[in-house]
Amino acid sequence: MRHILTALLASAALAGVAQADPLRDSALEIFKPLPSTIPAVKDNPVTPEKIELGKALFFDPRISASGVFSCYSCHNLTTGGDDNMETSVGHGWQKGPRNSPTVLNAVLNEAQFWDGRAEDLKAQAKGPVQAGVEMANTPAVVEATLNSMPAYVNLFQVAFPGEENAANFDNMAKAIEAFEATLVTPAPFDAWLNGDDAALSDDAKAGLQLFVDKGCSSCHSGVNVGGHGYYPFGLIEKPGSEILPPGDKGRFAVTETADDEYVFRAAPLRNIALTAPYFHSGKVWDLAVAVEIMAESQLGEALKPEETAQIVAFLDSLTGTVPVITLPNLPPETATTPRPTAVVQ
Amino acid sequence: MRHILTALLASAALAGVAQADPLRDSALEIFKPLPSTIPAVKDNPVTPEKIELGKALFFDPRISASGVFSCYSCHNLTTGGDDNMETSVGHGWQKGPRNSPTVLNAVLNEAQFWDGRAEDLKAQAKGPVQAGVEMANTPAVVEATLNSMPAYVNLFQVAFPGEENAANFDNMAKAIEAFEATLVTPAPFDAWLNGDDAALSDDAKAGLQLFVDKGCSSCHSGVNVGGHGYYPFGLIEKPGSEILPPGDKGRFAVTETADDEYVFRAAPLRNIALTAPYFHSGKVWDLAVAVEIMAESQLGEALKPEETAQIVAFLDSLTGTVPVITLPNLPPETATTPRPTAVVQ
Numbered sequence: 001m002r003h004i005l006t007a008l009l010a011s012a013a014l015a016g017v018a019q020a021d022p023l024r025d026s027a028l029e030i031f032k033p034l035p036s037t038i039p040a041v042k043d044n045p046v047t048p049e050k051i052e053l054g055k056a057l058f059f060d061p062r063i064s065a066s067g068v069f070s071c072y073s074c075h076n077l078t079t080g081g082d083d084n085m086e087t088s089v090g091h092g093w094q095k096g097p098r099n100s101p102t103v104l105n106a107v108l109n110e111a112q113f114w115d116g117r118a119e120d121l122k123a124q125a126k127g128p129v130q131a132g133v134e135m136a137n138t139p140a141v142v143e144a145t146l147n148s149m150p151a152y153v154n155l156f157q158v159a160f161p162g163e164e165n166a167a168n169f170d171n172m173a174k175a176i177e178a179f180e181a182t183l184v185t186p187a188p189f190d191a192w193l194n195g196d197d198a199a200l201s202d203d204a205k206a207g208l209q210l211f212v213d214k215g216c217s218s219c220h221s222g223v224n225v226g227g228h229g230y231y232p233f234g235l236i237e238k239p240g241s242e243i244l245p246p247g248d249k250g251r252f253a254v255t256e257t258a259d260d261e262y263v264f265r266a267a268p269l270r271n272i273a274l275t276a277p278y279f280h281s282g283k284v285w286d287l288a289v290a291v292e293i294m295a296e297s298q299l300g301e302a303l304k305p306e307e308t309a310q311i312v313a314f315l316d317s318l319t320g321t322v323p324v325i326t327l328p329n330l331p332p333e334t335a336t337t338p339r340p341t342a343v344v345q
Numbered sequence: 346m347r348h349i350l351t352a353l354l355a356s357a358a359l360a361g362v363a364q365a366d367p368l369r370d371s372a373l374e375i376f377k378p379l380p381s382t383i384p385a386v387k388d389n390p391v392t393p394e395k396i397e398l399g400k401a402l403f404f405d406p407r408i409s410a411s412g413v414f415s416c417y418s419c420h421n422l423t424t425g426g427d428d429n430m431e432t433s434v435g436h437g438w439q440k441g442p443r444n445s446p447t448v449l450n451a452v453l454n455e456a457q458f459w460d461g462r463a464e465d466l467k468a469q470a471k472g473p474v475q476a477g478v479e480m481a482n483t484p485a486v487v488e489a490t491l492n493s494m495p496a497y498v499n500l501f502q503v504a505f506p507g508e509e510n511a512a513n514f515d516n517m518a519k520a521i522e523a524f525e526a527t528l529v530t531p532a533p534f535d536a537w538l539n540g541d542d543a544a545l546s547d548d549a550k551a552g553l554q555l556f557v558d559k560g561c562s563s564c565h566s567g568v569n570v571g572g573h574g575y576y577p578f579g580l581i582e583k584p585g586s587e588i589l590p591p592g593d594k595g596r597f598a599v600t601e602t603a604d605d606e607y608v609f610r611a612a613p614l615r616n617i618a619l620t621a622p623y624f625h626s627g628k629v630w631d632l633a634v635a636v637e638i639m640a641e642s643q644l645g646e647a648l649k650p651e652e653t654a655q656i657v658a659f660l661d662s663l664t665g666t667v668p669v670i671t672l673p674n675l676p677p678e679t680a681t682t683p684r685p686t687a688v689v690q
Contacts (some may be wrong), residue, residue, distance in 0.1 A: 059423050068418075068434050078404050078675045085685050089413050093438035274677050286680055327670045330423045332619050335631055340430050 023209060024193065030212065032223040033190040034320075038181050039107050042120055046178045049159040054179030056155065056328040057172055062145055064135035066091055067340030071176065074128070075103035077325055080274025081183065086282035091136035097248065099282035104322065105270045107181040110228035114280045115251040116265045121177040126169065139169035144338050146172065151331030185271060185320025189225075192317070200317055207314030210307055215299050219266040225318060227268030233279075234262060236300040239293055243283050250280070270318045288312050368554060369538065375557065377568040378535040379665075383526050384452050387465055391523045394504040399524025401500065401673040402517055407490055409480035411436055412685030416521065419473070420448035422670055425619025426528065431627030436481035442593065444627035449667065450615045452526040455573035459625040460596040461610045466522040471514065484514035489683050491517065496676030530616060530665025534570075537662070545662050552659030555652055560644050564611040570663060572613030578624075579607060581645035584638055588628050595625070615663045633657050 038046055057063065061070040074088040074096075075081050081102035088096040098114050106112065112124035128134040129142060146152045146167040156166035159175055189208075191199035200208070211217055220226040230251055233244055244262060251263040264280055277283065278290040288308050295301040295308075303311070383391055402408065406415040419433040419441075420426050426447035433441040443459050451457065457469035473479040474487060491497045491512040501511035504520055534553075536544035545553070556562055565571035575596055578589055589607060596608040609625055622628060623635040633653050640646040640653075648656070 056423075061421065061424075062429070066434065067428070067430050073413075076406065078401075078672050079406075080677070083412070084407070084678060085412050089411065276678060285678075285684065322672075322674055325672045327423050327667075327672065329667055332425070333429060333621055333630075339630065 021197070023205060026212060027208060028193060030217045030221045031189075031193060031225060033193040034105070034184050034186050034223060039184065041107060041122070041177055041181055044122060044174045044177055046181050047159065050175045050178035051182055052328075053155045053159040054175035054177065055325070056152075056330055057176050058179050059328055060330055062333070062337070063129055063137065063142060064091070065137040065141065065341050069135050071103075071125070071128070074100040074134075077103075077183070077322060080104065080271050082275045084276065086277055088134070090134040091132065094133040096133050098280045099277065101267075102271055102275050103180055104183050104185050104320070105224055105268065107177075107184070108224045108227060109265070109268055111265065114264050115254050116230060117254045121180050122173040125173040125176040141338050142172065143168055148334050148337040149331040150334070155331075182323060185322050187270065187320035188317040190320070201313060203310050203313035204317045207310035207312065210311050211314055214295065214301055216294070216311070219298070220269050224268035224270055226266040229266050230260070230263045231266055231298070232261075232263050233297065235298045237297050238262075239297045243279055243281055243293065245281055248280065269315060271320060273316050273319050287315060291315070366542070368550060371557060372553060373538060375562045375566045376534075376538060376570060378538040379450070379529050379531050379568060384529065386452060386467070386522055386526055389467060389519045389522055391526050392504065395520045395523035396527055397673075398500045398504040399520035399522065400670070401497075401675055402521050403524050404673055405675055407678070407682070408474055408482065408487060409436070410482040410486065410686050414480050416448070416470070416473070419445040419479075422448075422528070422667060425449065425616050427620045429621065431622055433479070435479040436477065439478040441478050443625045444622065446612075447616055447620050448525055449528050449530050449665070450569055450613065452522075452529070453569045453572060454610070454613055456610065459609050460599050461575060462599045466525050467518040470518040470521040486683055487517060488513055493679050493682040494676040495679070500676075527668060530667050532615065532665035533662040535665070546658060548655050548658035549662045550659075552655035552657065555656055556659055559640065559646055561639070561656070564643070565614050569613035569615055571611040574611050575605070575608050576611055576643070577606075577608050578642065580643045582642050583607075584642045588624055588626055588638065590626055593625065614660060616665060618661050618664050632660060636660070
């Protein structure tokens with residue numbers, strides 16, 4: 001029996017199964033691997049019916065006043081869950097105020113938006129639909145749109161059984177939240193946290209060590225390697241006004257507390273290699289440069305080039321696998337569907 | 346043996362398998378069911394590798410100068426392969442000149458665009474990318490974009506083996522054509538043409554009979570129920586200037602022949618119930634109204650309401666099944682990827 005055990009242990013070691021590893025032990029105190037099941041959300045049981053409806057709504061440009069924009073427009077699931085622009089283009093070709101954050105793994109953030117002003121994804125989902133610079137729509141028109149299509153009304157009734165007038169704005173947001181809860185992206189870092197020694201390169205491991213030792217993980221921690229906690233941008237040294245525009249005081253606009261000037265939610269770093277440009281201003285396109293700016297402004301550290309490269313290698317290990325998403329077939333309009341408005345100014 | 350044959354024939358009849366049917370016989374002389382395999386295209390063998398690359402390109406907004414628009418923006422595969430707007434919104438919120446046609450089954454059209462100015466889909470694909478009111482990009486910038494991403498270069502090399510500098514504008518168009526060739530949508534009308542008596546309702550069959558008898562099928566015929574042949578809009582009676590704007594002389598702009606004033610390619614009618622609003626001007630939202638306008642302007646016929654309803658029932662039977670499409674994971678940008686330009690005017 002002892003022989004068999006010894007042989008098993010030896011083969012486990014050869015296969016790269018976890019050995020005692022102080023780096024992993026300390027990492028597990030700071031970070032958490034993604035769950036293997038769809039995360040639960042507050043006051044909104046996630047059901048297959050809600051997910052299906054939410055996917056349809058996420059892809060539906062008729063939610064916007066112009067008929068041009070859907071959630072997918074700025075949270076493009078083919079390019080990391082964001083739109084790869086400094087700030088998004090919205091209704092009438094207006095420029096949004098801040099860089100579009102990724103929807104991938106957003107369900108695991110403590111709160112939504114750069115300033116955390118939405119408690120959760122169902123609260124978040126209502127924002128862009130009504131924002132004048134984004135979809136420029138109203139709840140009344142959205143509800144008229146949804147109720148004009150019998151196939152949508154049916155999807156809502158199935159997703160929210162027993163509710164009268166189920167095709168309403170609140171349920172739209174809940175269904176979108178349910179779909180977005182499915183958008184978690186397991187990455188090599190998760191495999192390594194879960195015990196697969198071979199999942200991270202030596203550079204990535206060295207980068208992780210630096211990420212912890214230098215203090216990055218003081219703010220960027222937890223399951224989303226960020227996405228919770230609020231911190232001033234420029235804690236040690238304010239970056240230039242292009243990167244930190246003086247007109248955007250961050251969380252101050254939410255709390256109206258002087259301490260919250262230029263305070264933002266720590267950015268979640270999963271899939272960060274896919275979501276350039278960086279920061280709320282979207283002014284930095286190179287991940288290495290973004291790492292250097294963070295080190296200087298938040299930690300007062302001037303990183304050596306090889307340290308930056310190793311931290312970037314660690315960040316690359318946060319690029320995950322997006323779930324397979326099939327395009328929905330959206331309900332067709334009817335004669336009573338509100339027409340796109342204000343298409344051209 | 347004769348007993349077995351008799352029994353087989355009887356059970357075939359019970360299962361709704363085709364009986365002698367004069368309507369089907371005449372329909373088969375005018376129309377053709379969709380093929381069961383991906384249509385071949387000229388000078389561009391359709392391979393799985395080209396299809397995969399073409400799908401990525403079709404969904405990639407980085408093909409546009411602004412980074413806002415992809416092929417999918419105006420040829421939305423969740424809403425019938427078009428954008429459900431009068432005319433599309435493009436670069437700088439400009440309004441396009443004509444209604445966006447569906448990409449579904451477009452491979453089977455004789456030529457592309459409302460005026461047939463592109464011979465095939467690979468010629469068509471180059472148009473919107475360069476049009477100032479659409480994507481406003483240039484071949485040089487597109488090629489720089491594609492070649493800045495090693496994952497794209499690799500996809501091109503695999504799709505176009507042995508070619509030097511495979512990631513070029515011509516191959517982009519060929520790959521998009523290959524993907525678009527897969528977008529055929531078998532419909533109840535095909536099942537009926539193929540012999541399934543139960544696939545069409547009585548109203549749809551009556552509508553088909555009217556469609557043939559009144560003369561609609563003189564122009565809207567073949568596998569796409571249109572999509573080939575050029576005809577003057579307003580053959581018998583010109584519709585109003587809102588529906589037929591005097592500034593758009595159709596195929597005249599292509600041929601510069603007086604006979605081609607207000608001449609357009611007969612619209613392909615597959616999935617027409619999903620692709621309101623109608624006509625090159627996109628001014629008519631109701632399919633029944635569109636049918637009435639066509640009957641009056643092209644045939645000098647005033648349809649009775651029940652005739653219109655039956656023709657609409659036939660047109661509904663052209664709504665097909667869109668292939669299952671999974672979203673691609675697009676190659677991530679690199680430091681040398683050209684940035685979105687002219688995002689805000």
